[in-house]
Amino acid sequence: MLVFPNAKLNLGLYVTGQRPDGFRNLESVFVPLPWCDALEVVPAPKDQLTLTGLPIPGDPATNLCRRAYALLAADFELPPVHLHLHKAVPIGAGLGGGSADAAFALRALSELFALPLTLDQLESYARRLGSDCAFFIRNQPVLAYEKGDVFQAIDLPLAGTACKVIYPGLHISTAEAYARVTAQPPRHDLRQSLARPMETWRETVSNDFEEALTPLYPVLGELKQALYAAGAAYASLSGSGSAVYGLFPGREAAPAVPVAAGHLVWDGRL
C-alpha cells in the first residue's frame, strides 16, 4: 500500500499554559498542506525500513514509522512488513512531517490488515507517538487545544488558496523552541480572528514561536517580509519553525520570491 503523508500549517499559535506532564497547552488552527512524503507498506518475510530522500537525523530504529508499527504490533498480530519512506518534507520545519509519517503508517497498517479500529481509536494511538500526530488521522482543518491533540471543527474557506512555503535550511528542534516561549493567555480569539478577511489576520493572528525565535534567527523575519513584499495577504512561521509560509488568495499561483541557496521552496494550493 502506497500513501502520501502530507504536512500541516499552523494559522496562529498561542502557547497558553504549562501542564503537569511537562508539556504546554496550546491553541492553534491546523490545516493540511499538500507537501508530501511517500510511504509504502508491504508485507515481507521480515521487518525492514528503507529510507530515501532527505536524510533523517537519528537512529532509523526510532523512526516514527517503525514506532507506529510497534505500537499496533503490541496489541494486534501483525505480519512483518517492509516500510519504505521517501522523505520530501523538511525536518525541524514546524510542518509536522514526522508526525504525518507516523499517523499515515497507523492508518495504512490498519487498512492493510483490516484492524477493527475506528478513527477515534487511531487518534488515541497517534497521541502516544507525538502531539502533532493525532491531527493527521482525520487530516481536516481544526482548532487544536491542550497538547495540540484535542480538536474542535472549524470551517475555513481556504481550499485552493495559492501558498508558498520556504524552509531556510534551519533545523529547529521542537523541544528547544518550546523552552524559549513563555506561556501566556491568548491575546485574541483565534476563531473570531480567522473569520475576518485574510488581510486583517496580520493584526491579530500571531505565532508565539515567531516572536521568540526571530531575534535568534533573523532569516525568519526576512522571509516573512519577503512574502509580504511579494503580495501575501498573510505570512507567518509555521509551528515551531523554521518554515515560513505566505498565502495569496485570488491568485493562480504564488509569485516568485528570491531565496538563498540551500532554502527549500514549496509552491502550490491548499
Ligand SMILES: C[C@](O)(CO)[C@H](O)COP(=O)(O)OP(=O)(O)OC[C@H]1O[C@@H](n2ccc(N)nc2=O)[C@H](O)[C@@H]1O
Ligand atoms: C509546535 C507544534 O508543531 C505545533 O503544531 C507541535 O506542538 C509540536 O508537536 P510534536 O512535534 O508532535 O511534539 P512532540 O514530539 O509531542 O514533543 C516534542 C517536545 O516538544 C515539547 N512540547 C510539545 C508539544 C506540546 N504541546 N508541549 C511541549 O512542551 C516537549 O518538550 C516535547 O518533548
Ligand SMILES: Nc1ncnc2c1ncn2[C@@H]1O[C@H](COP(=O)(O)OP(=O)(O)OP(=O)(O)O)[C@@H](O)[C@H]1O
Ligand atoms: N519519519 C520521520 N520524519 C522526520 N523525523 C523523524 C521521523 N522519525 C523520527 N524522526 C525524528 O524526529 C525529529 C524531528 O522532529 P521535529 O519535531 O523536530 O520536526 P518535524 O518532524 O519537522 O515536526 P515539527 O517541527 O512540526 O514538530 C528528527 O530529528 C528525527 O530524529
